[in-house]
Amino acid sequence: MxxxxxxxxxxxxxxxxxxxxxxxxxxxxxxxxxxxxxxxxxxxxxxxxxxxxxxxxxxxxxxxxxxxxxxxxxxxxxxxxxxxxxxxxxxxxxxxxxxxxxxxxxxxxxxxxxxxxxxxxxxxxxxxxxxxxxxxxxxxxxxxxxxxxxxxxxxxxxxxxxxxxxxxxxxxxxxxxxxxxxxxxxxxxxxxxxxxxxxxxxxxxxxxxxxxxxxxxxxxxxxxxxxxxxxxxxxxxxxxxxxxxxxxxxxxxxxxxxxxxxxxxxxxxxxxxxxxxxxxxxxxxxxxxxxxxxxxxxxxxxxxxxxxxxxxxxxxxxxxxxxxxxxxxxxxxxxxxxxxxxxxxxxxxHLIKLAGKSISYSALEAYLYNNRADKIKQMQCVQEAPDSFRVRLCRSASFNEADEQNMLAVFKNALGSTIKVRFEYLDFIEPGESGKFITFRSLI
Ligand SMILES: [Zn+2]
The missing domain is CATH 3.40.50.12780 (ANL, N-terminal domain)
Known part of the structure:
Protein backbone atom coordinates (compact mmCIF):
# COMPACT_ATOMS: atom_id res chain seq x y z
CA MET A 1 0.00 0.00 0.00
CA HIS A 350 -36.12 17.67 -12.41
CA LEU A 351 -38.28 18.14 -9.37
CA ILE A 352 -42.03 17.82 -9.48
CA LYS A 353 -43.37 20.45 -7.11
CA LEU A 354 -46.45 19.41 -5.19
CA ALA A 355 -48.16 21.31 -2.40
CA GLY A 356 -45.68 21.10 0.46
CA LYS A 357 -43.16 18.71 -1.10
CA SER A 358 -41.03 17.92 -4.14
CA ILE A 359 -40.57 14.58 -5.87
CA SER A 360 -37.85 13.65 -8.35
CA TYR A 361 -39.21 13.09 -11.85
CA SER A 362 -36.50 10.50 -12.59
CA ALA A 363 -38.14 7.83 -10.42
CA LEU A 364 -41.54 8.43 -11.99
CA GLU A 365 -40.01 8.35 -15.46
CA ALA A 366 -38.55 4.89 -14.84
CA TYR A 367 -42.08 3.60 -14.11
CA LEU A 368 -43.48 5.28 -17.20
CA TYR A 369 -40.96 3.39 -19.35
CA ASN A 370 -41.47 0.15 -17.44
CA ASN A 371 -41.98 -2.64 -20.03
CA ARG A 372 -42.77 0.06 -22.58
CA ALA A 373 -39.33 1.13 -23.80
CA ASP A 374 -40.04 -0.39 -27.21
CA LYS A 375 -43.24 1.67 -27.53
CA ILE A 376 -41.97 5.13 -26.64
CA LYS A 377 -39.41 6.88 -28.82
CA GLN A 378 -39.33 10.18 -26.98
CA MET A 379 -41.11 11.46 -23.93
CA GLN A 380 -41.17 14.84 -22.31
CA CYS A 381 -43.16 15.70 -19.23
CA VAL A 382 -44.28 19.26 -18.56
CA GLN A 383 -45.72 20.26 -15.21
CA GLU A 384 -48.20 23.03 -16.05
CA ALA A 385 -49.74 23.50 -12.62
CA PRO A 386 -49.30 21.83 -9.21
CA ASP A 387 -51.90 19.21 -10.17
CA SER A 388 -51.66 19.23 -13.94
CA PHE A 389 -49.21 17.61 -16.36
CA ARG A 390 -48.76 17.37 -20.09
CA VAL A 391 -46.95 14.32 -21.47
CA ARG A 392 -45.51 14.92 -24.90
CA LEU A 393 -44.96 11.61 -26.63
CA CYS A 394 -43.40 10.35 -29.79
CA ARG A 395 -44.67 6.77 -29.93
CA SER A 396 -43.92 3.71 -32.01
CA ALA A 397 -46.62 1.73 -33.84
CA SER A 398 -47.14 -0.70 -30.94
CA PHE A 399 -48.15 2.01 -28.44
CA ASN A 400 -51.87 1.72 -27.70
CA GLU A 401 -54.72 3.01 -25.56
CA ALA A 402 -53.87 0.61 -22.71
CA ASP A 403 -50.38 2.10 -22.49
CA GLU A 404 -51.83 5.56 -22.06
CA GLN A 405 -54.14 4.26 -19.30
CA ASN A 406 -51.24 2.51 -17.55
CA MET A 407 -49.12 5.63 -17.69
CA LEU A 408 -51.95 7.68 -16.28
CA ALA A 409 -52.19 5.16 -13.43
CA VAL A 410 -48.45 5.61 -12.75
CA PHE A 411 -49.03 9.35 -12.32
CA LYS A 412 -52.04 8.86 -10.04
CA ASN A 413 -50.30 6.24 -7.89
CA ALA A 414 -47.25 8.44 -7.41
CA LEU A 415 -48.82 11.88 -7.12
CA GLY A 416 -52.43 11.33 -6.05
CA SER A 417 -55.72 10.44 -7.69
CA THR A 418 -56.72 14.05 -8.42
CA ILE A 419 -53.73 14.62 -10.75
CA LYS A 420 -54.68 15.58 -14.30
CA VAL A 421 -52.56 14.34 -17.21
CA ARG A 422 -52.96 15.34 -20.84
CA PHE A 423 -51.24 13.27 -23.55
CA GLU A 424 -49.99 15.00 -26.65
CA TYR A 425 -48.69 12.95 -29.59
CA LEU A 426 -45.95 14.32 -31.83
CA ASP A 427 -43.68 13.04 -34.61
CA PHE A 428 -40.51 14.41 -33.08
CA ILE A 429 -39.56 16.40 -30.02
CA GLU A 430 -36.71 18.83 -30.51
CA PRO A 431 -33.86 18.58 -28.02
CA GLY A 432 -32.94 21.69 -26.05
CA GLU A 433 -30.68 24.38 -27.41
CA SER A 434 -27.60 22.47 -26.27
CA GLY A 435 -28.58 19.26 -28.04
CA LYS A 436 -29.45 17.62 -24.74
CA PHE A 437 -32.93 16.20 -24.55
CA ILE A 438 -35.08 17.84 -21.89
CA THR A 439 -37.12 15.11 -20.21
CA PHE A 440 -38.88 17.27 -17.65
CA ARG A 441 -39.91 20.90 -17.52
CA SER A 442 -41.78 22.73 -14.83
CA LEU A 443 -43.80 25.82 -15.68
CA ILE A 444 -44.49 26.62 -12.03
ZN1 LIG B 1 -17.50 -1.27 -8.58
Whole structure:
Protein backbone atom coordinates (compact mmCIF):
# COMPACT_ATOMS: atom_id res chain seq x y z
CA MET A 1 0.00 0.00 0.00
CA UNK A 2 2.89 2.32 0.77
CA UNK A 3 4.19 2.01 -2.76
CA UNK A 4 0.79 2.79 -4.28
CA UNK A 5 0.27 5.98 -2.32
CA UNK A 6 3.85 7.01 -3.05
CA UNK A 7 3.19 6.56 -6.72
CA UNK A 8 -0.05 8.48 -6.67
CA UNK A 9 1.42 11.33 -4.67
CA UNK A 10 4.45 11.50 -6.90
CA UNK A 11 2.25 11.78 -9.96
CA UNK A 12 -0.07 14.41 -8.59
CA UNK A 13 2.84 16.45 -7.23
CA UNK A 14 4.35 16.87 -10.67
CA UNK A 15 4.84 20.58 -11.31
CA UNK A 16 2.24 22.32 -13.42
CA UNK A 17 4.98 22.98 -15.98
CA UNK A 18 4.94 19.25 -16.78
CA UNK A 19 1.56 19.66 -18.44
CA UNK A 20 2.40 22.67 -20.56
CA UNK A 21 3.68 20.92 -23.66
CA UNK A 22 2.46 20.89 -27.23
CA UNK A 23 -0.64 18.74 -27.41
CA UNK A 24 -1.18 15.93 -29.91
CA UNK A 25 2.45 14.90 -29.94
CA UNK A 26 4.32 11.96 -28.58
CA UNK A 27 4.91 13.72 -25.30
CA UNK A 28 1.22 14.31 -24.70
CA UNK A 29 0.47 10.63 -25.31
CA UNK A 30 3.11 9.71 -22.74
CA UNK A 31 1.48 12.12 -20.31
CA UNK A 32 -1.88 10.42 -20.82
CA UNK A 33 -0.31 6.99 -20.32
CA UNK A 34 1.20 8.17 -17.08
CA UNK A 35 -2.13 9.64 -16.02
CA UNK A 36 -3.97 6.40 -16.74
CA UNK A 37 -1.24 4.55 -14.80
CA UNK A 38 -1.88 6.80 -11.81
CA UNK A 39 -5.65 6.25 -12.03
CA UNK A 40 -5.03 2.49 -12.15
CA UNK A 41 -2.92 2.80 -9.01
CA UNK A 42 -5.89 4.64 -7.50
CA UNK A 43 -8.09 1.61 -8.33
CA UNK A 44 -5.90 -0.51 -6.06
CA UNK A 45 -5.57 2.04 -3.27
CA UNK A 46 -7.79 1.91 -0.21
CA UNK A 47 -10.57 4.48 -0.65
CA UNK A 48 -9.64 6.11 2.70
CA UNK A 49 -6.19 6.73 1.30
CA UNK A 50 -7.72 8.26 -1.81
CA UNK A 51 -10.01 10.44 0.25
CA UNK A 52 -7.11 11.72 2.33
CA UNK A 53 -5.25 12.57 -0.85
CA UNK A 54 -8.38 14.23 -2.20
CA UNK A 55 -8.80 16.49 0.80
CA UNK A 56 -5.09 17.42 0.79
CA UNK A 57 -5.34 18.41 -2.85
CA UNK A 58 -8.49 20.43 -2.14
CA UNK A 59 -6.67 22.38 0.58
CA UNK A 60 -3.73 22.95 -1.73
CA UNK A 61 -6.04 24.21 -4.47
CA UNK A 62 -7.65 26.60 -2.01
CA UNK A 63 -4.23 27.95 -1.05
CA UNK A 64 -3.40 28.45 -4.71
CA UNK A 65 -6.75 30.14 -5.34
CA UNK A 66 -6.27 32.28 -2.25
CA UNK A 67 -3.07 33.64 -3.77
CA UNK A 68 -4.24 33.98 -7.38
CA UNK A 69 -8.03 34.18 -7.71
CA UNK A 70 -9.80 37.35 -6.47
CA UNK A 71 -12.95 35.56 -5.31
CA UNK A 72 -11.01 33.20 -3.06
CA UNK A 73 -8.52 35.73 -1.65
CA UNK A 74 -10.13 36.05 1.74
CA UNK A 75 -10.69 32.30 2.16
CA UNK A 76 -7.10 31.09 1.94
CA UNK A 77 -6.96 29.75 5.49
CA UNK A 78 -10.68 29.30 6.10
CA UNK A 79 -12.13 26.10 7.52
CA UNK A 80 -13.35 23.99 4.61
CA UNK A 81 -16.93 23.74 5.87
CA UNK A 82 -17.17 27.55 6.10
CA UNK A 83 -16.39 28.05 2.40
CA UNK A 84 -19.31 29.29 0.33
CA UNK A 85 -21.02 26.94 -2.11
CA UNK A 86 -20.60 28.36 -5.61
CA UNK A 87 -23.29 28.03 -8.25
CA UNK A 88 -23.28 28.54 -11.97
CA UNK A 89 -25.04 31.87 -11.40
CA UNK A 90 -22.10 33.11 -9.28
CA UNK A 91 -19.69 32.40 -12.14
CA UNK A 92 -22.05 34.08 -14.58
CA UNK A 93 -22.50 37.18 -12.44
CA UNK A 94 -18.79 37.89 -12.15
CA UNK A 95 -16.63 35.52 -14.21
CA UNK A 96 -13.55 37.75 -13.91
CA UNK A 97 -13.34 37.28 -10.17
CA UNK A 98 -13.02 33.50 -10.63
CA UNK A 99 -10.15 33.67 -13.11
CA UNK A 100 -6.62 33.02 -11.96
CA UNK A 101 -4.24 35.98 -12.19
CA UNK A 102 -1.34 33.56 -12.43
CA UNK A 103 0.48 34.62 -15.65
CA UNK A 104 1.79 31.08 -16.04
CA UNK A 105 -1.55 29.82 -17.36
CA UNK A 106 -2.80 32.80 -19.27
CA UNK A 107 -1.19 31.76 -22.55
CA UNK A 108 -2.67 28.26 -22.33
CA UNK A 109 -6.18 29.30 -21.56
CA UNK A 110 -9.15 28.06 -23.54
CA UNK A 111 -12.71 29.26 -23.35
CA UNK A 112 -15.83 27.12 -23.63
CA UNK A 113 -19.53 27.19 -22.94
CA UNK A 114 -21.42 24.67 -20.88
CA UNK A 115 -24.28 22.85 -22.56
CA UNK A 116 -26.86 25.04 -20.87
CA UNK A 117 -28.96 22.13 -19.63
CA UNK A 118 -29.42 23.91 -16.30
CA UNK A 119 -30.15 27.34 -17.78
CA UNK A 120 -28.27 29.66 -20.07
CA UNK A 121 -24.73 28.51 -20.91
CA UNK A 122 -21.82 29.40 -18.69
CA UNK A 123 -18.69 30.72 -20.30
CA UNK A 124 -15.74 29.16 -18.54
CA UNK A 125 -12.02 28.80 -18.96
CA UNK A 126 -9.70 25.91 -18.50
CA UNK A 127 -6.08 25.14 -18.83
CA UNK A 128 -5.77 23.36 -22.12
CA UNK A 129 -3.24 20.58 -21.61
CA UNK A 130 -3.89 19.46 -18.07
CA UNK A 131 -7.59 19.39 -18.80
CA UNK A 132 -7.36 17.37 -21.97
CA UNK A 133 -4.89 14.93 -20.46
CA UNK A 134 -7.43 14.34 -17.74
CA UNK A 135 -10.33 14.11 -20.18
CA UNK A 136 -8.64 11.60 -22.46
CA UNK A 137 -7.02 9.69 -19.61
CA UNK A 138 -10.16 9.40 -17.49
CA UNK A 139 -12.18 8.26 -20.53
CA UNK A 140 -9.62 5.62 -21.42
CA UNK A 141 -9.47 4.47 -17.79
CA UNK A 142 -13.28 4.28 -17.64
CA UNK A 143 -13.53 2.32 -20.90
CA UNK A 144 -10.92 -0.15 -19.67
CA UNK A 145 -12.61 -0.65 -16.31
CA UNK A 146 -15.94 -1.08 -18.07
CA UNK A 147 -14.32 -3.83 -20.17
CA UNK A 148 -15.07 -2.02 -23.43
CA UNK A 149 -13.35 -3.67 -26.42
CA UNK A 150 -11.12 -0.68 -27.14
CA UNK A 151 -8.17 -2.29 -28.94
CA UNK A 152 -7.63 -0.69 -32.34
CA UNK A 153 -11.03 0.89 -32.33
CA UNK A 154 -12.05 4.46 -32.84
CA UNK A 155 -14.18 6.18 -30.25
CA UNK A 156 -16.79 8.29 -31.91
CA UNK A 157 -18.92 10.92 -30.27
CA UNK A 158 -22.21 11.67 -31.93
CA UNK A 159 -22.17 15.20 -30.62
CA UNK A 160 -19.43 17.74 -30.98
CA UNK A 161 -17.41 17.28 -27.81
CA UNK A 162 -15.68 20.31 -26.44
CA UNK A 163 -12.46 18.37 -26.29
CA UNK A 164 -12.30 16.76 -29.69
CA UNK A 165 -8.54 16.22 -29.49
CA UNK A 166 -8.97 13.79 -26.65
CA UNK A 167 -10.68 11.21 -28.77
CA UNK A 168 -7.65 10.86 -30.99
CA UNK A 169 -6.08 8.78 -28.25
CA UNK A 170 -7.72 5.49 -29.02
CA UNK A 171 -6.18 4.51 -32.30
CA UNK A 172 -8.04 5.98 -35.23
CA UNK A 173 -8.59 9.68 -34.89
CA UNK A 174 -12.24 10.42 -35.11
CA UNK A 175 -11.58 13.22 -37.56
CA UNK A 176 -10.27 10.54 -39.93
CA UNK A 177 -13.57 8.73 -40.09
CA UNK A 178 -15.07 9.96 -43.29
CA UNK A 179 -18.64 10.06 -42.08
CA UNK A 180 -17.97 12.44 -39.22
CA UNK A 181 -18.75 15.30 -41.57
CA UNK A 182 -22.32 14.12 -41.63
CA UNK A 183 -22.70 14.98 -38.01
CA UNK A 184 -23.77 18.57 -37.59
CA UNK A 185 -22.30 20.61 -34.79
CA UNK A 186 -24.90 19.69 -32.21
CA UNK A 187 -25.01 16.03 -33.05
CA UNK A 188 -27.21 13.76 -35.05
CA UNK A 189 -30.31 14.96 -33.25
CA UNK A 190 -29.58 18.60 -33.73
CA UNK A 191 -32.54 19.06 -35.98
CA UNK A 192 -35.59 17.27 -37.23
CA UNK A 193 -33.58 16.12 -40.23
CA UNK A 194 -32.08 13.17 -38.45
CA UNK A 195 -29.13 11.57 -40.12
CA UNK A 196 -29.81 8.07 -38.88
CA UNK A 197 -29.88 6.54 -42.35
CA UNK A 198 -26.45 7.90 -43.34
CA UNK A 199 -25.03 7.19 -39.95
CA UNK A 200 -26.30 3.61 -39.89
CA UNK A 201 -25.32 2.90 -43.50
CA UNK A 202 -21.75 3.98 -42.77
CA UNK A 203 -21.52 1.86 -39.67
CA UNK A 204 -22.93 -1.15 -41.53
CA UNK A 205 -20.30 -0.73 -44.24
CA UNK A 206 -17.52 -1.17 -41.69
CA UNK A 207 -16.36 -4.62 -40.62
CA UNK A 208 -17.97 -5.49 -37.36
CA UNK A 209 -14.67 -5.65 -35.50
CA UNK A 210 -13.73 -2.21 -36.81
CA UNK A 211 -16.91 -0.44 -35.77
CA UNK A 212 -16.27 2.37 -33.30
CA UNK A 213 -17.31 2.64 -29.71
CA UNK A 214 -20.01 5.29 -29.64
CA UNK A 215 -20.26 7.99 -27.04
CA UNK A 216 -23.80 9.29 -27.12
CA UNK A 217 -26.49 10.89 -25.09
CA UNK A 218 -29.05 8.35 -23.84
CA UNK A 219 -31.85 10.00 -25.84
CA UNK A 220 -29.80 9.67 -29.03
CA UNK A 221 -28.98 6.00 -28.47
CA UNK A 222 -32.59 5.29 -27.62
CA UNK A 223 -33.93 7.03 -30.71
CA UNK A 224 -31.34 5.34 -32.91
CA UNK A 225 -32.42 1.97 -31.49
CA UNK A 226 -36.06 2.75 -32.29
CA UNK A 227 -35.10 3.87 -35.77
CA UNK A 228 -33.21 0.65 -36.59
CA UNK A 229 -36.04 -1.52 -35.21
CA UNK A 230 -38.68 0.39 -37.22
CA UNK A 231 -36.57 0.02 -40.37
CA UNK A 232 -35.77 -3.63 -39.69
CA UNK A 233 -32.03 -3.00 -39.75
CA UNK A 234 -29.79 -5.17 -37.62
CA UNK A 235 -26.82 -3.11 -36.53
CA UNK A 236 -24.35 -4.73 -34.15
CA UNK A 237 -22.16 -2.36 -32.19
CA UNK A 238 -19.21 -3.14 -29.93
CA UNK A 239 -20.05 -0.86 -27.00
CA UNK A 240 -21.97 2.31 -26.23
CA UNK A 241 -20.93 4.81 -23.60
CA UNK A 242 -23.69 7.16 -22.49
CA UNK A 243 -23.26 10.57 -20.99
CA UNK A 244 -25.17 13.67 -20.03
CA UNK A 245 -28.73 12.53 -19.39
CA UNK A 246 -30.65 10.01 -17.31
CA UNK A 247 -31.47 6.54 -18.56
CA UNK A 248 -34.05 4.15 -17.15
CA UNK A 249 -33.41 0.43 -16.75
CA UNK A 250 -35.91 -0.47 -19.47
CA UNK A 251 -34.43 2.04 -21.91
CA UNK A 252 -30.99 0.54 -21.33
CA UNK A 253 -32.30 -2.99 -21.91
CA UNK A 254 -33.93 -1.92 -25.17
CA UNK A 255 -30.73 -0.29 -26.46
CA UNK A 256 -28.58 -3.27 -25.41
CA UNK A 257 -30.90 -5.78 -27.09
CA UNK A 258 -31.17 -3.74 -30.26
CA UNK A 259 -27.42 -3.34 -30.83
CA UNK A 260 -26.38 -6.56 -29.15
CA UNK A 261 -23.87 -4.73 -26.98
CA UNK A 262 -23.24 -3.41 -23.51
CA UNK A 263 -24.37 0.07 -22.62
CA UNK A 264 -22.56 1.83 -19.79
CA UNK A 265 -22.44 5.36 -18.45
CA UNK A 266 -19.90 7.89 -17.31
CA UNK A 267 -20.53 10.88 -15.09
CA UNK A 268 -19.25 13.94 -16.84
CA UNK A 269 -20.00 17.59 -17.50
CA UNK A 270 -18.59 20.07 -19.97
CA UNK A 271 -17.09 22.35 -17.37
CA UNK A 272 -15.69 19.62 -15.12
CA UNK A 273 -14.93 16.75 -17.54
CA UNK A 274 -15.12 13.07 -16.52
CA UNK A 275 -15.81 12.72 -12.79
CA UNK A 276 -16.59 9.03 -12.62
CA UNK A 277 -17.81 5.94 -14.41
CA UNK A 278 -20.54 3.41 -13.83
CA UNK A 279 -19.66 0.43 -11.66
CA UNK A 280 -20.05 -2.70 -13.80
CA UNK A 281 -21.12 -4.65 -10.70
CA UNK A 282 -23.65 -2.01 -9.50
CA UNK A 283 -25.31 -0.58 -12.57
CA UNK A 284 -26.69 2.89 -11.98
CA UNK A 285 -23.98 3.69 -9.45
CA UNK A 286 -20.91 5.78 -10.19
CA UNK A 287 -17.33 5.17 -9.06
CA UNK A 288 -15.61 8.47 -8.29
CA UNK A 289 -12.11 9.69 -9.00
CA UNK A 290 -11.16 11.35 -5.67
CA UNK A 291 -7.59 11.93 -6.84
CA UNK A 292 -8.97 14.41 -9.42
CA UNK A 293 -12.14 15.69 -7.73
CA UNK A 294 -13.07 16.31 -4.13
CA UNK A 295 -16.78 15.48 -3.99
CA UNK A 296 -19.11 16.48 -1.20
CA UNK A 297 -22.77 15.60 -0.80
CA UNK A 298 -24.35 18.48 1.11
CA UNK A 299 -27.13 18.11 3.68
CA UNK A 300 -29.84 18.77 1.07
CA UNK A 301 -28.34 16.12 -1.24
CA UNK A 302 -26.68 18.60 -3.60
CA UNK A 303 -23.40 17.48 -5.06
CA UNK A 304 -20.56 20.02 -4.63
CA UNK A 305 -17.42 19.43 -6.67
CA UNK A 306 -13.89 20.73 -6.23
CA UNK A 307 -11.88 20.02 -9.37
CA UNK A 308 -8.11 19.59 -9.52
CA UNK A 309 -7.90 19.62 -13.28
CA UNK A 310 -8.46 23.32 -13.75
CA UNK A 311 -6.24 25.96 -12.18
CA UNK A 312 -7.21 28.66 -14.67
CA UNK A 313 -10.72 28.97 -13.31
CA UNK A 314 -10.75 26.83 -10.18
CA UNK A 315 -14.01 25.14 -9.34
CA UNK A 316 -14.16 24.97 -5.55
CA UNK A 317 -17.31 23.66 -3.82
CA UNK A 318 -19.15 24.07 -7.10
CA UNK A 319 -22.82 23.07 -7.08
CA UNK A 320 -23.07 21.17 -10.32
CA UNK A 321 -26.88 20.89 -10.22
CA UNK A 322 -27.19 17.17 -9.49
CA UNK A 323 -28.33 15.48 -6.34
CA UNK A 324 -26.55 12.35 -5.16
CA UNK A 325 -26.42 9.81 -2.39
CA UNK A 326 -23.56 7.65 -1.12
CA UNK A 327 -23.65 3.91 -1.30
CA UNK A 328 -22.05 2.67 1.90
CA UNK A 329 -18.64 1.26 1.19
CA UNK A 330 -17.81 -2.10 2.70
CA UNK A 331 -14.30 -2.53 1.38
CA UNK A 332 -13.42 -3.67 -2.08
CA UNK A 333 -16.15 -3.41 -4.71
CA UNK A 334 -17.06 -6.66 -6.53
CA UNK A 335 -15.88 -4.96 -9.75
CA UNK A 336 -12.34 -4.94 -8.35
CA UNK A 337 -11.70 -1.35 -7.29
CA UNK A 338 -11.81 0.39 -3.91
CA UNK A 339 -13.25 3.62 -5.24
CA UNK A 340 -16.16 5.36 -3.51
CA UNK A 341 -19.57 4.74 -5.05
CA UNK A 342 -22.45 7.20 -5.37
CA UNK A 343 -25.83 7.30 -7.03
CA UNK A 344 -26.79 10.38 -9.03
CA UNK A 345 -30.42 11.07 -8.25
CA UNK A 346 -31.02 13.52 -11.04
CA UNK A 347 -30.91 17.20 -11.59
CA UNK A 348 -32.44 19.59 -9.13
CA UNK A 349 -34.50 21.09 -11.95
CA HIS A 350 -36.12 17.67 -12.41
CA LEU A 351 -38.28 18.14 -9.37
CA ILE A 352 -42.03 17.82 -9.48
CA LYS A 353 -43.37 20.45 -7.11
CA LEU A 354 -46.45 19.41 -5.19
CA ALA A 355 -48.16 21.31 -2.40
CA GLY A 356 -45.68 21.10 0.46
CA LYS A 357 -43.16 18.71 -1.10
CA SER A 358 -41.03 17.92 -4.14
CA ILE A 359 -40.57 14.58 -5.87
CA SER A 360 -37.85 13.65 -8.35
CA TYR A 361 -39.21 13.09 -11.85
CA SER A 362 -36.50 10.50 -12.59
CA ALA A 363 -38.14 7.83 -10.42
CA LEU A 364 -41.54 8.43 -11.99
CA GLU A 365 -40.01 8.35 -15.46
CA ALA A 366 -38.55 4.89 -14.84
CA TYR A 367 -42.08 3.60 -14.11
CA LEU A 368 -43.48 5.28 -17.20
CA TYR A 369 -40.96 3.39 -19.35
CA ASN A 370 -41.47 0.15 -17.44
CA ASN A 371 -41.98 -2.64 -20.03
CA ARG A 372 -42.77 0.06 -22.58
CA ALA A 373 -39.33 1.13 -23.80
CA ASP A 374 -40.04 -0.39 -27.21
CA LYS A 375 -43.24 1.67 -27.53
CA ILE A 376 -41.97 5.13 -26.64
CA LYS A 377 -39.41 6.88 -28.82
CA GLN A 378 -39.33 10.18 -26.98
CA MET A 379 -41.11 11.46 -23.93
CA GLN A 380 -41.17 14.84 -22.31
CA CYS A 381 -43.16 15.70 -19.23
CA VAL A 382 -44.28 19.26 -18.56
CA GLN A 383 -45.72 20.26 -15.21
CA GLU A 384 -48.20 23.03 -16.05
CA ALA A 385 -49.74 23.50 -12.62
CA PRO A 386 -49.30 21.83 -9.21
CA ASP A 387 -51.90 19.21 -10.17
CA SER A 388 -51.66 19.23 -13.94
CA PHE A 389 -49.21 17.61 -16.36
CA ARG A 390 -48.76 17.37 -20.09
CA VAL A 391 -46.95 14.32 -21.47
CA ARG A 392 -45.51 14.92 -24.90
CA LEU A 393 -44.96 11.61 -26.63
CA CYS A 394 -43.40 10.35 -29.79
CA ARG A 395 -44.67 6.77 -29.93
CA SER A 396 -43.92 3.71 -32.01
CA ALA A 397 -46.62 1.73 -33.84
CA SER A 398 -47.14 -0.70 -30.94
CA PHE A 399 -48.15 2.01 -28.44
CA ASN A 400 -51.87 1.72 -27.70
CA GLU A 401 -54.72 3.01 -25.56
CA ALA A 402 -53.87 0.61 -22.71
CA ASP A 403 -50.38 2.10 -22.49
CA GLU A 404 -51.83 5.56 -22.06
CA GLN A 405 -54.14 4.26 -19.30
CA ASN A 406 -51.24 2.51 -17.55
CA MET A 407 -49.12 5.63 -17.69
CA LEU A 408 -51.95 7.68 -16.28
CA ALA A 409 -52.19 5.16 -13.43
CA VAL A 410 -48.45 5.61 -12.75
CA PHE A 411 -49.03 9.35 -12.32
CA LYS A 412 -52.04 8.86 -10.04
CA ASN A 413 -50.30 6.24 -7.89
CA ALA A 414 -47.25 8.44 -7.41
CA LEU A 415 -48.82 11.88 -7.12
CA GLY A 416 -52.43 11.33 -6.05
CA SER A 417 -55.72 10.44 -7.69
CA THR A 418 -56.72 14.05 -8.42
CA ILE A 419 -53.73 14.62 -10.75
CA LYS A 420 -54.68 15.58 -14.30
CA VAL A 421 -52.56 14.34 -17.21
CA ARG A 422 -52.96 15.34 -20.84
CA PHE A 423 -51.24 13.27 -23.55
CA GLU A 424 -49.99 15.00 -26.65
CA TYR A 425 -48.69 12.95 -29.59
CA LEU A 426 -45.95 14.32 -31.83
CA ASP A 427 -43.68 13.04 -34.61
CA PHE A 428 -40.51 14.41 -33.08
CA ILE A 429 -39.56 16.40 -30.02
CA GLU A 430 -36.71 18.83 -30.51
CA PRO A 431 -33.86 18.58 -28.02
CA GLY A 432 -32.94 21.69 -26.05
CA GLU A 433 -30.68 24.38 -27.41
CA SER A 434 -27.60 22.47 -26.27
CA GLY A 435 -28.58 19.26 -28.04
CA LYS A 436 -29.45 17.62 -24.74
CA PHE A 437 -32.93 16.20 -24.55
CA ILE A 438 -35.08 17.84 -21.89
CA THR A 439 -37.12 15.11 -20.21
CA PHE A 440 -38.88 17.27 -17.65
CA ARG A 441 -39.91 20.90 -17.52
CA SER A 442 -41.78 22.73 -14.83
CA LEU A 443 -43.80 25.82 -15.68
CA ILE A 444 -44.49 26.62 -12.03
ZN1 LIG B 1 -17.50 -1.27 -8.58
Missing amino acids: KFISDYIFKYYDLPARFFIKPWKDFYAKQAVKLYVGALEAGDRADFRELETLSYKRARRLLEYAGRNVPHWRSYKNAAWQSLPIISKSDYKADPESFLSRDPYFSSHRKSFNTSGSTGSPLNYFYEHYRYEIHHGGALLHALRNLKAPIEDRAVLTTFRAAFSGSFALFGVRYEDLDFVDMLPAQGILGSEKMRFSNFTTNLLMMDEEKRPILIMRPSQAFLLAHWTVANEIKLRLPFILLVGENLSRDQRKFIENTFDCQVRMIYSSRELSVMGYECPANLGFIHLLPESYFMEILDNGDLAVTSFVNLTMPFIRYRIGDKAEVKTATGKCPCGVWRPLIKILGRDN
